[in-house]
Amino acid sequence: MENPILEAKKELIQWIKEMDELEDIAELLEMKKRKTSIDQVAEPQSEYAVKDDFDERFAKGIPHDEMRRRTFAFIESLPWKQ
Template identity: 75%
Template sequence: MENPIIEAKKELIQWIKEMDELEDIAELLEIKHRMVSNVVVAEAQAEYVVKDDFDDRFAKGLTSAESRKRTKEFIEKLPWKK
């Protein structure tokens, strides 16, 4: 018994060979293009793996003392009404 997928492909190939309408062929090419584009996009996204660098960024961040100092300076610079 033959694989049903192969059977279906053969049937489609024969149908396409007998096709004469340019509009129908253009529609099939559009379907093909969409399918190929989806695969290309999915592959391209796999190349960009995001590195988890939270610990590095956290180490470069402000200390609690520096944060308090900056907050105090900011509050002092606010235009308080006297």
């Protein structure tokens, strides 16, 4: 005895093969898209946890004197109207 699900699938496949209407095929594709998006399993967010490396980044940052020099140079480079 054959599985009734397999028999139904074969019948649907045959029906889809014989379809000529683009709207019907588009509707089936949309149904497939909705179904597959529901079935997707979300990945655990713990794998994407960002480590707290503030101290490391802060140590690599620009020293106060250098930042001050750059700020003054930037301000002086602006096109001020006289």
